[in-house]
Amino acid sequence: MRAIVTGAAGFIGSHVAERLVSEGHEVLALDDLSGGFESNVPDGAKFHRGSVLDPLDDLFRRFRPETVYHLAAYAAEGLSHHIPVFNFTNNAVGTANVLAAAYRAGAGHFVFTSSIAAYGHPHSDEPFDEATPCVPCDPYGAAKLACEHHVRAVHAYYGRPAFTIFRPHNVFGPRQNIADPYRNVVGIFMARALAGKPMPIFGDGRQTRSFSYIDVVASCIAHAPMAPAARNATINLGGDEPMSVLELANRIAEIFGVPRAVDFLPPRKEVLHAHCRHDLARSVFPAEYERVTPIAEGLLRMADYVRANAVPAPTECPAPIEIADNLPPSWADRLAARSTAA
Numbered sequence: 001m002r003a004i005v006t007g008a009a010g011f012i013g014s015h016v017a018e019r020l021v022s023e024g025h026e027v028l029a030l031d032d033l034s035g036g037f038e039s040n041v042p043d044g045a046k047f048h049r050g051s052v053l054d055p056l057d058d059l060f061r062r063f064r065p066e067t068v069y070h071l072a073a074y075a076a077e078g079l080s081h082h083i084p085v086f087n088f089t090n091n092a093v094g095t096a097n098v099l100a101a102a103y104r105a106g107a108g109h110f111v112f113t114s115s116i117a118a119y120g121h122p123h124s125d126e127p128f129d130e131a132t133p134c135v136p137c138d139p140y141g142a143a144k145l146a147c148e149h150h151v152r153a154v155h156a157y158y159g160r161p162a163f164t165i166f167r168p169h170n171v172f173g174p175r176q177n178i179a180d181p182y183r184n185v186v187g188i189f190m191a192r193a194l195a196g197k198p199m200p201i202f203g204d205g206r207q208t209r210s211f212s213y214i215d216v217v218a219s220c221i222a223h224a225p226m227a228p229a230a231r232n233a234t235i236n237l238g239g240d241e242p243m244s245v246l247e248l249a250n251r252i253a254e255i256f257g258v259p260r261a262v263d264f265l266p267p268r269k270e271v272l273h274a275h276c277r278h279d280l281a282r283s284v285f286p287a288e289y290e291r292v293t294p295i296a297e298g299l300l301r302m303a304d305y306v307r308a309n310a311v312p313a314p315t316e317c318p319a320p321i322e323i324a325d326n327l328p329p330s331w332a333d334r335l336a337a338r339s340t341a342a
């Protein structure tokens with residue numbers, strides 16, 4: 001198969017591209033390196049540095065992808081309140097642009113990574129399943145939901161490309177950017193542990209997530225075009241093991257052999273408990289879901305990677321702040337320091 005993977009210099013995209021290359025597929029990686037690193041692109045994949053907002057027809061028509069995996073996004077959910085136009089342009093307009101180029105180049109399958117953020121706040125104690133109404137509570141989730149509707153509408157009108165929409169959540173593992181202060185809580189905590197600094201937690205740390213190790217997530221995404229039941233389906237993707245953010249901080253301190261030290265910050269508006277059912281993913285990808293890596297094991301593997309690799313320079317928000325009201329003070333200080341330095 002010939003496959004284009006957008007966002008392949010990023011965390012999940014690089015694992016998807018790696019899986020595809022290792023299984024003998026021809027891969028073109030497209031990434032503007034705004035949040036990823038060229039060194040993440042696996043050997044054996046071609047790399048094109050460019051934005052998903054660029055005119056893409058020449059590139060796509062020359063490569064003639066059978067499948068386009070669209071993972072490129074600016075995925076800083078909390079910050080998306082403060083960069084709504086950038087967020088919508090990069091994520092939703094970018095998706096429309098990639099999908100149009102995929103269609104015109106004759107691609108048969110479009111795989112899109114949406115997010116659990118599409119659901120918004122839980123309406124009950126039940127985990128989200130794919131039939132739960134989507135009422136996103138931040139611009140990132142709203143843009144992801146708009147993308148989902150757009151992908152389905154294009155398919156309904158033109159009859160192709162077939163699609164698979166994934167709603168992953170809280171994925172972690174090697175190659176995750178640990179130097180992005182606005183997202184990736186596991187990475188942020190590991191970077192702090194390495195630097196011997198306290199781990200920042202918004203609120204009391206009792207918010208819970210089901211942190212999901214990358215291996216199953218990347219396999220399911222890569223294998224979507226080969227799984228008949230994934231055709232034109234929307235699928236939650238990740239683990240089932242709930243953990244509070246405070247417990248996560250304590251576990252990471254233990255792994256790195258540093259004292260438990262937390263910097264409790266004022267709470268920010270966020271979903272308190274976010275969990276999903278994965279019955280559909282299990283039935284569509286039984287082989288991939290056979291052995292889900294437990295969080296404890298995944299943290300050890302990621303810690304090994306983090307210790308063995310240099311911490312990259314801090315990643316900054318790629319756009320100026322558009323609405324500064326309610327910015328968490330720690331972010332406001334950081335962004336103010338950056339604009340003063342500039």
Ligand SMILES: NC(=O)c1ccc[n+]([C@@H]2O[C@H](COP(=O)([O-])OP(=O)(O)OC[C@H]3O[C@@H](n4cnc5c(N)ncnc54)[C@H](O)[C@@H]3O)[C@@H](O)[C@H]2O)c1
Nearest residue numbers: 007009010011012032033034035036051052072073170171
């Ligand atoms: N990591 C998670 O827990 C998680 C959860 C749910 C959904 N997702 C989704 O999965 C996808 C991958 O996320 P990730 O965690 O690997 O993020 P990531 O930031 O590591 O990777 C995203 C990549 O997209 C690239 N990119 C951003 N804007 C671009 C543009 N305009 N043109 C070209 N490239 C661009 C970045 O340089 C980066 O390499 C995203 O769509 C994200 O919304 C991630």
